Amino acid sequence: MAAVDIRNVAKSFGALSVMNDVNLSIEQGEFIVLVGPSGCGKSTLLRIIAGLEEASRGDIVIAGQRVNDLEPRERDIAMVFQSYALYPHMRVEANLDFNMRLRKRPKPEIEASVKTAAGVLGLDTLLERFPRQLSGGQRQRVAMGRAIVRRPQLFLFDEPLSNLDAKLRVQMRAEIRKLHLEIGATSIYVTHDQVEAMTMADRIVVMNKGNVEQVGSPLELYDKPSTLFVAEFIGSPSMNFYRGTVGPDCKIRTRAGAVLPLSPACRALAGQEVVAGIRPEHLSITDEGPIATQVVLVEHLGPETFAYMEGEQGLVCVRLPRDASPVRGSAVRLSVSPQDVHVFDSETQRRLID
Amino acid sequence: MGRLSLFQRIFLAGTLAMVVGPFLWILMNSFKYQIDIYQGTWIFEPTLTSYMDVLFSRRSQFTNNLWNSVVVASISTIVALTLGTLCAYSLHRFRWSKWVSGGILAWLLLFHMIPVITLVGPWYLIFRHLGLYDTLTGLVLTHVTINLPMTIWLMMAFFAEVPKEMEEAAQVDGCTRVQAFTLVVLPVVVPGLIAAGVLSFVFSWNEFAIALNLTSRATATVPVGVAKFAQDFEIQHSQMAAASIVATIPAILIMFFGQRFVVRGLTLGSVK
Amino acid sequence: MRHQPAGLIDRTFPYWSLLPAVVVFIVLSLYPLLNLLMMSVSTYRFEGGVEHTTFDPMANLRYFGEDPGLRPAIVNTLIFVFVAVSLELAIGLALAITVSRVSRYKGLIRTLIILPILVPPVAIGSMWRLMYNYDFGVFNQFLSVFGLGPVNWLGDGRFALASVIMVDVWHWVPFIFLILFAAVEGLPSDVVEAARIDGARQAQVTRYIVLPLLRPAIAVAFTFRAILAFKTFDEVFLLTSGGPGTATELISLHLYKVFFAQNNLGYGAMLSVTVILMVVSFLLVSRRATQGGKEA
Structure with a gap:
């Protein structure tokens, strides 16, 4: 040893x-x-x-x-x-x-x-x-x-x-x-x-x-x-990513128009080009979520269910409870809480806030 | 695969008859008296006279030839195998500069293309200087030289088949370079050694052009002995047949033993 | 529990493993070849055990024109190599494909077919000399059954070269067969099966799948065999020694005569160098040809 x-x-x-x-x-x-x-x-x-x-x-x-x-x-x-x-x-x-x-x-x-x-x-x-x-x-x-x-x-x-x-x-x-x-x-x-x-x-x-x-x-x-x-x-299915710009209101505006909330620590980043990452388990289906998508595929794995949704920025994966069964083709809105959004500098690709 | 058509069956049967026929005919004639050969009879009283004559008559040097061939073929095979395997391993395993490895391999190829008979002249002169003309040692050296390219190619093909990780495992396990070679790599390429050994032996046993020119009565090998029966002023047909049969037996025996290894060696060599 | 550091033998392993073979090559192939080059530009004679060497490149060049055996030897060699090797490739390939489709006794058939390679060429020469014999050879016996012949197979200039080629074919078809058979057996069976599912008949499988996949092996067999064919000496020496006249004089036999019968070392050496250049250039050309084919 x-x-x-x-x-x-x-x-x-x-x-x-x-x-x-x-x-x-x-x-x-x-x-x-x-x-x-x-x-x-x-x-x-x-x-x-x-x-x-x-x-x-x-x-x-x-x-x-x-x-x-x-x-x-x-x-x-x-x-x-x-x-x-x-x-x-x-x-x-x-x-x-x-x-x-x-x-x-x-x-x-x-x-x-x-x-x-x-x-x-x-x-x-x-x-x-x-x-x-x-x-x-x-x-x-x-x-x-x-x-x-x-x-x-x-x-x-x-x-x-x-x-x-x-x-x-x-x-x-x-x-x-x-x-x-x-x-x-x-x-x-x-x-x-x-x-x-x-x-x-x-x-x-x-x-x-x-x-x-x-x-x-x-x-x-x-x-x-x-x-x-x-x-x-790290992580499977992989994290979902959104490109966008941080606004003065501590929110990310993606190119397609979605608005993602950020924790208050991000105030310093205003104006910066970033990539936001959200794990599938941190997305949830709510009526007034900022991300508009359409369900394309549902995978029932037993203990959990993954749904793939087509959004403005490509495919998004969401983890759902085992019994959830969104209808294919239906329109769904997703939301996320600010502390679950990982923010990376789109230039250096490094993590921006802890 | 599928079944043979009638045409294919005839072709195959005809080929087999053409291959085996001459052996049987010669075998038959080797058991005839000279007179029966001349009359071309198919029904005759078999005799061992020709064999006795070839092997034991006082005029015949054939037993001596056999002994010389055994010595030359065995020793040249062992030497070619040793040198060739070491050389192949070194070229395969160690990072030689392109000039060294490329130069050696290119020379092997070139040398292999050169008709042997063109080198017999210079060898003759060199061996006269060194006192090796008309010695078994001289003959062994030439056979080693001729057999080295084939041995090196074949062994390089077999070494390339040994997974690199196996040798690395040996190194991690505590082997020195020499131990990794002798304890791990060499046992794995035994089929290659057999293939190269069989081919070397058969080649050396059969080799005629060099032996004809670099040996005399006392050092002549089997092929030279066989040729002698055909060249004397009075051709001895029955002895010629018997000598041909005797000369062929060792190579066939060895090949039976090593056939599958040789086939594998040729596959490795030709598929790449 | 440290190991001993590597010893001298181990550290120098790469070198001493390579050295002996290299020494053998330098002394017994490189040096003789240089020697040959030297000899080819000298007149070189043995008289009473003493060598007389003079530098005189023109003398040997002059022999080229004066040597009546040279032209037939080159022509015969080219015919011999071309005809024998083509026949051997064609028969060997057909045999390899046929035997691969045999369902029983495959191993036995293979063993029987390769027998001729094992026979000392000298023994092959003497065997066939007996079979070709004018008075009692099996071929003339066979012809006489049909009221034909007898033919002087080896003694008649019209038949001699063909007879010699026949022996060479007998000797070397097995070699081609062995290489190509191994290649056929090594073909990926799923490709052949896919072709059959696609609806190809056996002949079509051969034509469109097997032959194209065998190309590299055929090229290798051809190259090897052509090299060997240029070197042919033993059987012909036994069968005809180049006769009758120069009907079966091959370049290797001619060389042998110049060196050892005429004792003309200088010219022999120059001839050797010429032969080497011939063989090498032939192979370079054929290699270019086979590789060019691959790209097409």
Whole structure:
């Protein structure tokens, strides 16, 4: 277990820069999730931490030691790969204890560790099999087992669940989380799935185009996205956005004429071009709401219902109670309370008020 | 897929007959006395005389040829496989500058196009200088050279099939570069090693033009021995047939063992 | 629980893994080739174990005009490569598609068909020499059943080259078959199924789906085979040694004679360089042609 410090790490291939000065402090025992769309640099960052790729600039510090010049094998890390990368010519047991055999640990110690890990992951009956004889879920467990057998300072996960089907993914998500609570080892987890990020992370790092957009706990990101990108990326269905100008009366006038209320703190913003964001659950159907729409689609999910409405600024998603059943094609007005409107600068895309 | 039309059936049957027929005819003739061959009889009393003559007569060098071929083919295969696999891995895995990797690969291609016979002359001169003319060592070296391009291409195709993540997992697991290669990558490409090994061996076993010119009586290999039966002043037809059969057996045995690996290797090579 | 830092062997792994093969190439292929270039501009003779070398490029050039075997050798080689390779491609392709549609014994059929590649070319030469024999060969026996022949397959200048091409076809159709069969088997089955659902008959599937998808594999098979065809030496050496006269003299046989029978190393080297340039330029042209086709 160790704290990890990422200091001014940047990566470029020739003139093409894929990551710009990333700074991140990870505490001992923390579960950090790096999330972002593909190509945002999250995997590159993870691979730099692992030592599989070199940073063009900056330092990686693990447990107080600068590890830039260490080979991956010298960093005392374990990594779970998206494709699992099990060794096809070795039985499950040999896959699990490969690291300990390489380090020439005494036999009883190896056996004990394998036994513990196999027990934790329910692999006891599979030890004699070859990877090709396992199902996808079992392979995933072996990949996890290979990481925990050796008790490394740091766990790295590179989209470990994306090759599983939806049901198994939800189950393994909980299991990895539980495992982390038991072992308590520092973990860095890369995913493109914001639900995975929200459910697993102590803290989430949202990345976009090689930059860190925001770092924070899942609820911090949800409640106070610091950029337009984070606001759009976190939450499903996504936030609804309106472009408009802040008037002196603390209201936003959208181009199509709707008038959205803002909290009094926005008085300073008068005259500014902004983007207003409203989550589906903060919109409600009222007779004199400022947003005029027409119902196009209703999705009943069981616990809740989402309705999609065509408004002046495109499609709007509204969360409704489970029994709500607006008629398709009917005209509906939506309203929102001032404290639920997120305001972003349309130029810099940054959050304007807290 | 669908069923064969009558035309396709005839075509297939005819092809199979054309392929297998000559083997059977030669096999038949190898069991004949010379006189039966001359008369072209189809019904005859089988005899092993030709085989005895080829393998055990005092005039015949064939057992010696066989031994030389076994030595040359085995050693050149092992050496070509070792050097070729290492070279292919290095080119595949490590970031060589374009000049190095591109230069090597371009040279392999060019070298592969050059008719072997054009190089026999220079080899002859070099080996005379080095004292390797008319030695098995010299022959092994030439066969290694000829087999390297194919080995390198084939192994590069197989290395490219190994997921990069597997090697990275090995590195994270504590392997040095050499260990990642020997403990993880190499076991995974065993099919490739077999394919390249089989092709190398068969090639070396069959190679004639170099052996003809760089060996003499004591160092001659099987193909040179076979040719000898056809070249002597009095052509020994029955021995020629028997020697051809004996010369063919090892390659066929090895291919039976390695066929599916070779097929896979050719697929990897040609589909890309 | 730190690991040892990487040792010297590990740090230099990229280099020592590459080096041996490179050394072999430099010593046994690059150097000989440069040697060949040197020789081609020198007169170079062995007399009593002593070499006599003189720089004299014109001498070897003059041989080009004086060499009566050169023209037939080049013409024969071009005919041989063109006819043999075309036949092999056509038959091999038809065979690959046919066998892929066989439902039973597919593996056995494949194994039988590829047998000829495994036979030492020299043995192929001697086998076919027996079969072509004027007095008792199986072909003349076969003809005599119909009251025809006998034909002097290898001894008659009218038939000799065709007979040699026939042997080459027998030898190498399996090679083309093997590459194309693997390619046919590797075709995505869903594409073929989609075409059949779209209403294509088997012949149409072949014409509009299979053949276009096989193009890259056909190009590879053609290139490989053409390279090998230019090098053909062993079988022909055994069958005819280039005879009768120059009827089956191929460029490789001619080279061999110049080098080792006439001992004319300088001219032999110049001829070798010419052959290399021929092969390389042929391949560059054919590659341009196949790639140009791809874009169209």
